[in-house]
Amino acid sequence: MPLAEIPLCVWRKRSQTLIFRGQTIHYWTVGQGEPLLLIHGFPTASWDWHYLWQPLAQRYRVIACDMLGFGDSAKPLNHPYSLLEQADLQQALLAHLNVEQPVHVLAHDYGDSVAQELLARHHESRIDIASCVFLNGGLFPETHRPLLMQKLLLSPLGWMIGRAFTRDVLVKSFRQIFGPQTRPSESEFDDFWSLIDSHHGPRIMHKLIGYIPERRIQRDRWVGAMQRGGVPLQVIDGEVDPISGAHMVERYRQLIPDPDTVLLPGIGHYPQIEAPAQVLKHYLAFRDRLVSPSRKVACS
Template identity: 70%
Template structure:
């Protein structure tokens, strides 16, 4: 796959709007509506444009669905809101209902979105949604292996409201330089676009509230890990090995806790594999889906 994505201005124009509890949510669909649905869930602090290098290639095979979650990107960023991962999972389900999708859904998630996907997986086992598969890119699947960068820890401190408002493009660039691979750093244009998504609707003013996902992960750990251990839904981890937040050390823990762990480590890649190495992510995601389709076909003919 050539590294040709979608310009941010074009991406924004293609979005549509959903009302979620009185808040405007920007969402996107792509691919063939009759194909299997693939829900893409972005991470912190960016937005669904993170998937733009993969969007067209995945759309050749699947019905794509993505939104900027509440507090992110082009969606509403209400002040004083008690942002919760559980609410973001509610949002994903509301979007699927809005689109009339009631069949089993495949999920591809990253970072903060991994936690939302874990909640959806737990709900699958509770009979509240049907998942067909779930693939996690770099994210804090286990609180004990999550190594937040300094700015994340400070946002969670009493200084958080002040630090959020002081956050700017220069600080974003400095933090991304630490978590991207040394040879896959974002260029100035990408940094400008990432920053514009964060800054839209004065996003830095709510960053200290969004960061509360870290203690929420700890509170939900046992339920979410049990959901991954339960089986019945095909899982894969595709992980940038050099990520200091959730890299090879997180994958090692995943292999300890999840039976028959299906993991792919991308050498030389950091925290954002879908933008650093989209070709590799696509290759390993499609191989996962091909194997899954093969096992389903074998089960049908057995």
């Protein structure tokens, strides 16, 4: 049975706000139980998780925010956006909500890099991470295959490219990265665009894209944190994603001890939107194995 969506207009009404370093951040929380932090990707927002929101809330205390520069949160123009600051934001949100238990993390795309930073901080005793599951993202700079639009945003003309970013450009880019049978509807494209365009978002896209070189700088520290062990990890990945699909999972299996990976055939870069029921099934199975480790089986 398909999971029920939460319309964007309803989602927005449920948001709460936090002031982080002088900037307004929109966040959402629902449910009770162990805290589960959801971290969204680029260039979208926490609404990406809406299909999974209520099913996960039946078992966990689910928490998510639109990160600085994304969705309905503040998008200051003259700001040096950084993945490290986004990790600070996630920790500030957890502190704001008085979360003191170890935190489980489910992340996607750009959010994977934020989760990697949190994992590195876990090993530095700066946060307590209970588990981490990654959806399609650039976990290894050497396997990341950026779109032409991303390359242009990184160029010296990036500020012009960002300001020229329109709904039509978004549609063209997303049609390249979704699975051939799971592309968004026109109304979903409208909603994605509404979140990107909010607060004049296109004019800062060339600043947000700085996460790609930042990943290269942090690569060894982040990969080392994943290799260190002690925190259960899993990858759930859309296989046909041209950016971080099967080729990224192959690299993950080469580098990470006892890799726990799931490949979703025919699914692209946004598995939580393209195949939310499959993501939910595999995620809950992963969490169940943490409770009963003797039942652990290999996933591939």
